[in-house]
Amino acid sequence: MSQNISKFDPRGLVVPLLLIALWWASAHWGWADTRLVVPPLDVVAYAREQFVSGELALGLVASLARDLAGFAIGAGAGLVIGALLALSPLTDRLAGPSLHAVKQVALFAWIPLISVWFGQGEPAKLVFIALATFYPVLFNTYEGIKSVRRELAEVTRVFGFGRRQTLLRLVLPAASPQIFAGLHLGLIYSWLGTIGAEYYLKVAPGVSTPLIDGREHFEMARVLYGMVLIGLVGALLNAVATRLEQRTLRWRPR
Amino acid sequence: MTSIPRSVSALRLPPVLAGYLTALSRGLLALLLPLGLLLLWQLIAEQQWISPQLLPPPTQVLDSLLELYSSGELASNLGISLARVLWGFAAGSAAGLLLGVAMGLSPRVEAYLLPTFKAISLVPVIGWVPLFILFVGIEESLKVLVIAKAVMVPVAINAMKGIRNVPVGFFEVARLYRFSLWRTVRKVVLPAALPSLANGLRLGLSNAWMALVAVELLASSEGIGYLMVYGRQLFQLDLVMATMVVIGVVGLVLDQGLQLLERHLLTWRNSAY
Numbered sequence: 019m020s021q022n023i024s025k026f027d028p029r030g031l032v033v034p035l036l037l038i039a040l041w042w043a044s045a046h047w048g049w050a051d052t053r054l055v056v057p058p059l060d061v062v063a064y065a066r067e068q069f070v071s072g073e074l075a076l077g078l079v080a081s082l083a084r085d086l087a088g089f090a091i092g093a094g095a096g097l098v099i100g101a102l103l104a105l106s107p108l109t110d111r112l113a114g115p116s117l118h119a120v121k122q123v124a125l126f127a128w129i130p131l132i133s134v135w136f137g138q139g140e141p142a143k144l145v146f147i148a149l150a151t152f153y154p155v156l157f158n159t160y161e162g163i164k165s166v167r168r169e170l171a172e173v174t175r176v177f178g179f180g181r182r183q184t185l186l187r188l189v190l191p192a193a194s195p196q197i198f199a200g201l202h203l204g205l206i207y208s209w210l211g212t213i214g215a216e217y218y219l220k221v222a223p224g225v226s227t228p229l230i231d232g233r234e235h236f237e238m239a240r241v242l243y244g245m246v247l248i249g250l251v252g253a254l255l256n257a258v259a260t261r262l263e264q265r266t267l268r269w270r271p272r
Numbered sequence: 273m274t275s276i277p278r279s280v281s282a283l284r285l286p287p288v289l290a291g292y293l294t295a296l297s298r299g300l301l302a303l304l305l306p307l308g309l310l311l312l313w314q315l316i317a318e319q320q321w322i323s324p325q326l327l328p329p330p331t332q333v334l335d336s337l338l339e340l341y342s343s344g345e346l347a348s349n350l351g352i353s354l355a356r357v358l359w360g361f362a363a364g365s366a367a368g369l370l371l372g373v374a375m376g377l378s379p380r381v382e383a384y385l386l387p388t389f390k391a392i393s394l395v396p397v398i399g400w401v402p403l404f405i406l407f408v409g410i411e412e413s414l415k416v417l418v419i420a421k422a423v424m425v426p427v428a429i430n431a432m433k434g435i436r437n438v439p440v441g442f443f444e445v446a447r448l449y450r451f452s453l454w455r456t457v458r459k460v461v462l463p464a465a466l467p468s469l470a471n472g473l474r475l476g477l478s479n480a481w482m483a484l485v486a487v488e489l490l491a492s493s494e495g496i497g498y499l500m501v502y503g504r505q506l507f508q509l510d511l512v513m514a515t516m517v518v519i520g521v522v523g524l525v526l527d528q529g530l531q532l533l534e535r536h537l538l539t540w541r542n543s544a545y
Contacts, residue, residue, distance in 0.1 A: 029380075030387030037388075054407060108301075115302035116309075122520035126486040127497075130504035130512045134326065210396045217398050218489065226399075233402035241402045249394040 053236060060239040061246075068228075068243070078251070081212055081224040084140070085255075088147025088215075089208040093201055095148065096155025100200075103156075104163035105189070121153055125211075129218045138220035143212075146219070150211030151204040158200020162193030195267055202259045209252050225251060328510040337514040345499070346518065353484055353495040354522075356412070360419025361480045365473060368424040372431025372472070377461070382432070393425040397483050401490060410491035415484065422483035423476035430472025434465030470534040477530055481523050496522075 045057040068074040136142035216226035232240030317329030340346040375382040446456045488497020503511030
């Protein structure tokens, strides 16, 4: 991944530029329905308007706060329950199958139930985002701890480590790569959850507003602006997570 | 941790029987939590601690599940939903395979297409829905398009990775035998990349099911997701919960079905495990 980023290849720009040229041309000469194919500059103008009026910052802050709060709840629960299941075989046998069964329900199928139980406001949104984050974190934490090698555990037993010491000095460090992978995946899912929550539950300030309004008023420029915004924030979150992951795992011998 | 297996072995049972007993005890243990929760749920509903509008008793959920089944509503709506998944999956996996194989085989194709592909995959499925609605409306083509997009991304990525990981030596042998491009793809690349391809298709199918539910919740007048919306609008949570059960079971069946197919297709590999 990181190699691809550092090595810039201009050939990658050819297709997007061609598409934009085609788009511009068809808007300019009216080759297609002008309501569907708006001039590319309209999107830029709309983005600038949003930036200047402060709407952009407002929506971004609202969505990111929502995303991170939901992520914190879901990831926290996933970490704790995942570790509990991995460390205690009895808990695993008791609760593991049930958790797997519940996971089978597709994420968005929870929306109607959540909207009845938690309303349409901010709590419901947080519950949905937390749910989206929970499972990837849970499974990766579980797998990470399960993959700690037996010999290492035996060494800690020889040295007479206590439970706390074993957890902090052996289990968590040894499982950390996969735990971080789970958190990374959880962050990506939390962004999907944020957009889903804004889209399906009651409208609130956020990055999805341009999408919803744009579709309602048939304003293509708004919809496209919203899509670009969502993609950029997703890419940003991904980049931040990658950087954090690399930095925290730097102590590990290769 | 559990004392059950140990006590079983103390009885000196034949190993097969002991194995069965262990499995049985595990199964019972796994059922303990859901059964306890169901009992608690039934109790809460019967005592009306929580309004039945918010938490209908499990027996009522079962009733409405049976009614959905016997009235034929379940079959007709599920049939419609599965047909949508099938078309979307077919279109998405075809596009994904084509893209993934092309990018995997040729670094030049990858250099031209991968950044655009990444940009497309960066916007999650729901982000595409408004655009698709403006272009194609809210009819069948919208559902197929949304599902196809959800399927295409993992299929293409895994196909590309699978081909990238085919050892260079394989290609050298193929060149030595003067295989044509088509023959190299069919006889060398596809078999070697099959596990990764199968993995991508599985991910794609589970994405397809999720996308179907998402899009049917938004815009549909039939299908399994519509049943949910309908139940939600009438405040019939038993119907909503019954549909959730169906969605879970179908998701599981789809995934297991593809896994079975995968195992069947990969039997020729002589792997150690």
